[in-house]
Amino acid sequence: MNRVWSQRTAFALLGLSALAVFAALAVVLGFVTVRGAPAISWEFLSAFPRRGMTEGGIFPALLGTFYLVLGTVIVSLPLGVGAAIYLAEYAEQRSWIRVVRIGVNNLAAVPSIVFGLFGLAFFVKALGLGVSILSGALTLGLMVMPLLIRSTEEALNAVPKEFREGALALGATRWQAVRSVVLPVAVPGILTGAILAVGRAAGETAPIMFTAAAFYTPRLPRSPLDEVMALPYHLYVMATESTAFWRTRHLQFGTALVLLGLVLILYLWAAVWRARIRRRKRW
């Protein structure tokens, strides 16, 4: 009897924790949706802010976030995937490789504000790139690099060794085996990792607040060296620094809802894609 009861109590507590997590998520989503939905309209998505950002839309911020994310992908994908391929396929357990690995893991633990300050000091000032899409994308790219490297390594390690050995036994060099057999199998896994990294980059404020983001721009960016508005930063300034921020709550919740929606869509896309790969896999 005692054992039965201890099991019941344990499962009840565990179930309660699971429920609490789900409830927290539901509350956040529900709250933002209820407060933000009334603000959403075509005009909100397609227009510039007006009257000191107390009216109008968020189009420049939406576009800016798109540019930043695109730049992040261009910066980080080749580098991150390249490094991961090297670590997973070529690097034998040499000691400097272990140092690289520890470095990558530690990079993942660096707070995002530190990336922001580094970006300011290095990309914006030292390299003279100024506050720009380029500086922001480089900073964000650095930040998502460990995520990307780890997910790519996992995707590569998940490729059955039979494929690799089959190619090598046919006289393929290691590079030929990787390029023609291992990579094609790993690509979907690598891309889902990249989508998650994009979701992360889209939502971050700290890395871009000194490197790319502008409080307000009267026109859309024309080159990678222009500064941009971005959704998370826009939300931050609207909520804290803009004129009469207490009168623009509906716009703030609208912005939050758009940002949340974008990130959730990306995550769902990655999850669905991953599930489809798992099902299709027959080896």
Added chain:
Amino acid sequence: MVSQFQPAGPAMEMGTAFSVQHLSFFYGQERVLTDVSLDIPQRRITSIVGPSGCGKSTFLRVLNRLYEVVPSARAVGQVWFEGRDILARGTDVVDLRRRVGMVFQKPNPFPKSVYENVAYAPRIHGVRKRRVLYDIVARALGQAALWEEVHTRLGKSAFDLSGGQQQRLCIARALAMEPKVILMDEPTSALDPTATAKIEDLITVLKDTYTVVIVTHNMQQAARVSDLAAVFLTGGEMVEYDETNRIFENPNDKRVEDYVTGKFG
């Protein structure tokens, strides 16, 4: 490209494909093969038999140096192939593996079409012309007794084939690079009896053109297909090597007799 390997090279008796001399093998500190010496003849079928864990698969992986995928693996001794000790420094393993094809325990076609699987080796070795590639693929599939069954669906995924067909596809994939030797690592252990019979028939045909070395734990299979048999026992020792018939009829070693008559294994 000039090859390191010379089919009529010195230091080998005529008609010998591999001359293995005092081969020992280690995974880290663990010894897997102990002082193995044997000559494997050309264009005959040599089977490597023995209980699980006797090092027979490892032995096979020495012959194309595929053991190197395990970082801690180490081979000591000499293995002469076409005038060269393949364990010596500076051996071109890509060149070696092009001459020594391998078929694995579990069929492992690539996740590509039937055609692309067979065209893989000639492609990576530099064949570009479509006409030439097609001829190579058709010939290899024919040699592997698979052409009749797949010629209408060369563009389909290799995973749509049955297990036995997949294994013959893997044989065709190795034949497409026109090797001298085919290594087979328990090629029928994942297959049903009908598919096994087809593969065994195929192996006996292949010996007219190729040197075949086949690892098997199935004594009946060794007796059916092989001309010579090398018996390995636990500890990685080769205890007997002779014509297959002689070993089955009159083994010299008591342990081999126990093994071939099924007292253990």
